[in-house]
Amino acid sequence: MPTYEYRRPDGTTFEIIQKMADDALTVDPDTGVPVERVFHPVAIHFKGKGFHNTDYGTKRRNRELEASAKEGADKHDAKTADKAKAKSESSSSDAPKSDLKPKAKSDEKKPKPKPPGSKD
Numbered sequence: 096m097p098t099y100e101y102r103r104p105d106g107t108t109f110e111i112i113q114k115m116a117d118d119a120l121t122v123d124p125d126t127g128v129p130v131e132r133v134f135h136p137v138a139i140h141f142k143g144k145g146f147h148n149t150d151y152g153t154k155r156r157n158r159e160l161e162a163s164a165k166e167g168a169d170k171h172d173a174k175t176a177d178k179a180k181a182k183s184e185s186s187s188s189d190a191p192k193s194d195l196k197p198k199a200k201s202d203e204k205k206p207k208p209k210p211p212g213s214k215d
Contacts, residue, residue, distance in 0.1 A: 096113065098110050098111070098112050099120075100135075101133065103123060103129075104128060109123070119132045
């Protein structure tokens with residue numbers, strides 16, 4: 096069973112073990128003064144990619160920022176290299192037409208060979 100923390104109006108707190116299905120206390124069982132349940136945030140640690148850099152402490156955030164800056168520079172270099180490669184390939188395909196071999200008309204309309212044993 097979970098332990099719940101309650102706060103009295105004077106600021107003192109106490110803990111009590113209750114079932115989850117039980118209603119929250121409104122008065123202190125010992126003194127009869129009104130109480131309210133104290134809620135605490137749950138400790139969460141995000142792991143993996145896709146989380147904000149503010150989810151972690153400063154030391155780790157600085158290290159991640161440096162790593163992402165380096166990764167971004169590497170991607171930029173790769174994109175520049177890809178563009179240069181594409182440009183060189185397109186310039187080689189822009190060769191003068193005299194270098195290209197013209198198609199012969201006889202190559203375009205060759206009759207299909209008939210399969211053996213066909214009767215035509």
